[in-house]
Amino acid sequence: MYKQISMMLLALLVSSCATVPDKIQLPEGTPLVSYEDAASQADSKIGQKARWGGVIAKIENKAEQTVLEVVFYALRSNGRPTSGDESIGRFRVYVGGFMDPMVYKVGRSMTFTGDFSGVEEGLVGEHKYVFPTLQASAYYLWKDIQQVDVTSVHVWPYDYWSGWYPRPYHRNIYIRSSGNSLPAGAATKPQPVKLERSKN
Structure with missing residues (x-):
């Protein structure tokens, strides 16, 4: 991931x-x-x-x-x-x-x-x-592209002395197309797709 x-x-x-x-x-x-x-x-x-x-x-x-x-x-x-x-x-x-x-x-x-x-x-x-x-x-x-917005990342710091670090408890990622299949004369803002990492 x-x-x-x-x-x-x-x-x-x-x-x-x-x-x-x-x-x-x-x-x-x-x-x-x-x-x-x-x-x-x-x-x-x-x-x-x-x-x-x-x-x-x-x-x-x-x-x-x-x-x-x-x-x-x-x-x-x-x-x-x-x-x-x-x-x-x-x-x-x-x-x-x-x-x-x-x-x-x-x-x-x-x-x-x-x-x-x-x-x-x-x-x-x-x-x-x-x-x-x-x-x-x-x-x-121009070719079609996808944009990735990492809008919320929660990562706990690594503990050097113990060699232990907990997992991040969640991560939100929004992927949106650049949207080249547009109506004439308009560029629309695509709706994001939310992918969320499990808390477990």
Whole structure:
């Protein structure tokens, strides 16, 4: 039990400290336009480099390129989008070539690098929407992960002189999926599954 918990925690620690994937790395010091600045100062930001990510809300293959509509989420230090119940907006990405919708499914997390190309009008349902737009030079599709939260650990200290230590009387562990099978444009918070160690 302890070994499994240690391995899961170690895997999470390693993943959290991981570097940005090679596909979406940019030269150090490259100035990047933020989503907020692109949306509010579009004319002055056209042509600047960007690295944005989020959750796929829509994918459409055209004759020579694919258009993705993405719900924007801020990026972690390793380039992976965060997730939550709210987003500050959406953006469109134009990618050259064909992207299979069965692979790049609605609800999957992606990160893109490319050039900001301005804003364009469109619809979200029947609502008029202005989308900041990227011409993608590279992209990365993130794999599903599980997060492990050790919310309550009670361990008695080891007695060096007697060589005796009692067992921890209980341990609560919550395992939740990252939730990539999401409805379009939403990231929901999964319900935790509680595993409790026996007191005996």
